[in-house]
Amino acid sequence: MLEDGMASGNHAPPDKDAVLSVRNISMHFPIYKGVIRRQVGSIKALDDVSFDIKRGQTLGLVGESGCGKSTTGRVIMRLYEPTTGQVYFDGVDITALHGSELRDMRPRMQMIFQDPQACLNPRMTVGSIIAEPLEEHGRVRGAAKQARVQELLDAVGLNPKFADRYPHEFSGGQRQRIGIARALALDPDLIVCDEPIAALDVSIQAQVINLLEELQDRLGLTYLFISHDLSMVRHFADHVAVMYLGKIAELAPVDELFSSPKHPYTQALLSAVPIPDPEIEVQRERILLTGDVPGAANPPEGCRFCTRCPIAVAKCNEVMPTWRQLGRGHHVACHFAE
Amino acid sequence: MESGINNNKPVLEVSDLQTVFRTRETNIYAVNGVSFSLKPGELLGVVGESGSGKSVTMMALMKLLPMPPAQIVSGTAKLDGRDLLQLGPEELRAIRGGDIGFIFQDPMTSLNPVFTVGYQLIEPLREHLGLAKKAARARAIELLELVGIPKAAERINDYPHQFSGGMRQRVMIAIALACDPKVLIADEPTTALDVTIQAQIVELIKRLRQELGMAIVWITHDLGVVAGIADRVMVMYAGSVVERATVNELYSNPKHPYTQALLETLPSLSGERDEKLTSIGGQPPLMTAFPKACPFAPRCRYVTDRCLGENPALLPVSDGHDAACWLVAAEEREPADA
Numbered sequence: 001m002l003e004d005g006m007a008s009g010n011h012a013p014p015d016k017d018a019v020l021s022v023r024n025i026s027m028h029f030p031i032y033k034g035v036i037r038r039q040v041g042s043i044k045a046l047d048d049v050s051f052d053i054k055r056g057q058t059l060g061l062v063g064e065s066g067c068g069k070s071t072t073g074r075v076i077m078r079l080y081e082p083t084t085g086q087v088y089f090d091g092v093d094i095t096a097l098h099g100s101e102l103r104d105m106r107p108r109m110q111m112i113f114q115d116p117q118a119c120l121n122p123r124m125t126v127g128s129i130i131a132e133p134l135e136e137h138g139r140v141r142g143a144a145k146q147a148r149v150q151e152l153l154d155a156v157g158l159n160p161k162f163a164d165r166y167p168h169e170f171s172g173g174q175r176q177r178i179g180i181a182r183a184l185a186l187d188p189d190l191i192v193c194d195e196p197i198a199a200l201d202v203s204i205q206a207q208v209i210n211l212l213e214e215l216q217d218r219l220g221l222t223y224l225f226i227s228h229d230l231s232m233v234r235h236f237a238d239h240v241a242v243m244y245l246g247k248i249a250e251l252a253p254v255d256e257l258f259s260s261p262k263h264p265y266t267q268a269l270l271s272a273v274p275i276p277d278p279e280i281e282v283q284r285e286r287i288l289l290t291g292d293v294p295g296a297a298n299p300p301e302g303c304r305f306c307t308r309c310p311i312a313v314a315k316c317n318e319v320m321p322t323w324r325q326l327g328r329g330h331h332v333a334c335h336f337a338e
Numbered sequence: 339m340e341s342g343i344n345n346n347k348p349v350l351e352v353s354d355l356q357t358v359f360r361t362r363e364t365n366i367y368a369v370n371g372v373s374f375s376l377k378p379g380e381l382l383g384v385v386g387e388s389g390s391g392k393s394v395t396m397m398a399l400m401k402l403l404p405m406p407p408a409q410i411v412s413g414t415a416k417l418d419g420r421d422l423l424q425l426g427p428e429e430l431r432a433i434r435g436g437d438i439g440f441i442f443q444d445p446m447t448s449l450n451p452v453f454t455v456g457y458q459l460i461e462p463l464r465e466h467l468g469l470a471k472k473a474a475r476a477r478a479i480e481l482l483e484l485v486g487i488p489k490a491a492e493r494i495n496d497y498p499h500q501f502s503g504g505m506r507q508r509v510m511i512a513i514a515l516a517c518d519p520k521v522l523i524a525d526e527p528t529t530a531l532d533v534t535i536q537a538q539i540v541e542l543i544k545r546l547r548q549e550l551g552m553a554i555v556w557i558t559h560d561l562g563v564v565a566g567i568a569d570r571v572m573v574m575y576a577g578s579v580v581e582r583a584t585v586n587e588l589y590s591n592p593k594h595p596y597t598q599a600l601l602e603t604l605p606s607l608s609g610e611r612d613e614k615l616t617s618i619g620g621q622p623p624l625m626t627a628f629p630k631a632c633p634f635a636p637r638c639r640y641v642t643d644r645c646l647g648e649n650p651a652l653l654p655v656s657d658g659h660d661a662a663c664w665l666v667a668a669e670e671r672e673p674a675d676a
Contacts (some may be wrong), residue, residue, distance in 0.1 A: 041602060063531055064532035064533070064534060064535075065503075069413065070395060122607070172622050173621065174621075201387035201388055201601055201602065201622075202387060202559060202561075202600060202603055202604070203387060203599065203618040204618070204621070205603070206347045206603040206616065206618070207617045207618075207619070208613040209615055210614055210617055213614070219442060227374055228532065228533065230533070230607065231604065231605045231606060231607045232605055233634050234605060234606075234607060235605035235611055235612065254611075255611075257592060258607065258608070259608075268534060269533060269534060271532040271537075272536065272537035273533055273562065273607055274536075274537075274540075274560065274562030274563045274565065275562055275565065275566075275606075276561040276562045276564075276565045276589065276601060277565055277589055278565045278566070278585045278586050278589050279589075279590075279671065280565075281565045281566035284566075286537055286541070288537055288593075289534045289538070292349035292503075292504055292505065292535070293502075293504040297503050300491075322655065325453075
């Protein structure tokens with residue numbers, strides 16, 4: 001995925017095979033205080049994040065709440081204006097686009113949200129929800145539009161007759177399917193899935209994941225799959241990036257990351273995931289992290305993980321580790337990872 | 339299982355609990371004849387999807403549901419031989435927070451934001467144990483230390499918003515433990531937390547259980563968490579208990595098709611990655627009528643005519659293991675089938 005030696009701060013050109021290349025993006029949200037609303041600091045939600053996703057592949061983005069996963073997704077969609085850095089979509093830097101140029105790019109990247117209840121307008125029928133992007137971008141009209149809506153409903157496994165119903169008549173899993181149908185309406189290349197299964201029950205999660213996989217095979221979609229569910233990411237993703245406090249700690253092909261994690265945070269994260277087998281659970285040695293994630297307004301100067309890292313030394317508090325390559329496609333930001 | 343002293347007399351015994359929510363439009367049969375018992379020092383995991391009646395069962399036996407619309411139609415819930423469902427409001431007040439402690443899912447909404455953590459901890463101590471102010475305060479600090487809050491003596495004067503999510507859940511645990519309850523009911527205590535924090539809380543509960551020896555009911559939808567912590571597991575579906583067994587037995591020899599399917603849908607964290615996830619088709623039933631057929635029948639792969647006409651009771655599989663499925667009855671008749 002990442003070119004060899006693409007260390008932090010290195011402005012490597014976007015990868016040719018990649019649909020999406022993110023280069024050194026930082027996102028700082030200002031904090032205002034006092035009567036005159038003076039800026040007193042900033043929340044460093046993202047700091048120097050870079051990665052690529054190749055066409056037809058899935059990058060899993062994992063990390064705990066507040067680590068910047070969703071912000072990354074929103075910056076890529078240009079819902080946020082990044083403080084610094086570039087997002088190349090098919091070789092075009094979309095952070096430099098404005099107005100109609102950006103609008104022309106929009107149909108090619110879509111998003112699926114976490115809460116299927118909140119992301120569907122309760123006053124619109126399912127048909128009009130799915131048709132909205134088609135109307136907005138003036139693709140099809142009249143009977144062709146209706147036919148497209150039916151086709152999309154069918155593609156996500158819903159009865160095409162449901163087009164006249166309202167979102168509240170559907171269950172959580174079905175609503176998520178409606179959200180997916182809407183995202184597919186404009187034939188996108190890239191779909192950012194922001195925790196698409198977090199709000200669903202276990203038995204429904206598998207249905208939605210299978211649907212996403214099937215659509216990827218059929219339509220050649222590229223996914224950025226944001227999730228905190230590591231076992232689901234292992235099943236679904238081709239590459240995985242582990243984020244901690246606004247930075248990527250480790251990025252590797254999925255099997256590699258789960259079989260030989262290098263960053264102490266990844267190791268701790270994996271060991272914290274409960275395994276549904278009591279016999280394994282009894283014998284498991286947990287790496288128990290102490291304390292909580294520090295605030296993003298005032299992150300540690302050196303390695304972001306140094307306050308909770310079991311192997312941290314004085315150097316970690318002062319020097320930010322560089323982004324190193326350890327194996328094929330395996331990158332890590334830690335002074336000690338071998 | 340172990341032949342301890344007095345170990346076989348359950349501290350909490352619920353039998354045939356049935357709760358209905360009566361609204362103007364429909365009746366929702368949320369809990370349909372749930373029975374279980376809890377021995378001293380035992381940890382019972384209650385697993386099920388949302389809407390399966392896990393929380394309502396526990397709320398009903400403490401009469402914490404708003405009545406109306408909720409109505410407890412039948413059943414008994416005996417705490418040391420006293421039926422909680424027959425007690426008046428004053429007697430119940432003495433038991434809630436005294437003999438039975440509660441931990442809720444969301445530590446933010448279950449703590450009162452306008453009172454300090456200390457105040458909320460001291461309140462039950464004075465109310466239930468009749469401690470003087472000074473003694474209660476000393477005990478409160480002790481409790482905060484017990485649940486692993488650093489600098490407890492200083493932090494006791496802080497407000498809930500000054501704590502992180504994991505720390506708030508620790509405060510909730512401290513409050514629940516304040517009066518040395520016989521039974522602790524933990525309703526999805528780690529669902530709102532990150533995995534690394536979840537691991538901390540699980541370890542904390544394990545330690546406290548050894549030190550204090552109370553019985554715990556742990557409600558969750560996460561089969562992984564239960565595998566690591568429970569002694570016995572009860573699986574619920576659509577307001578009924580479908581299977582009960584010891585933790586090892588349930589995971590190694592699940593008998594109810596729902597339990598089996600639930601275990602199969604989970605992607606694993608190691609080993610070969612499956613091409614496709616096994617999913618359970620369909621959706622949970624609406625529960626607008628008392629179940630006359632097996633509630634899982636429409637989604638079950640082994641469904642027979644009998645399942646659609648007759649709801650199976652819990653049938654014994656082996657010692658301490660029973661499942662509500664006609665297959666169990668069939669297997670008993672022809673044991674060669676296994």
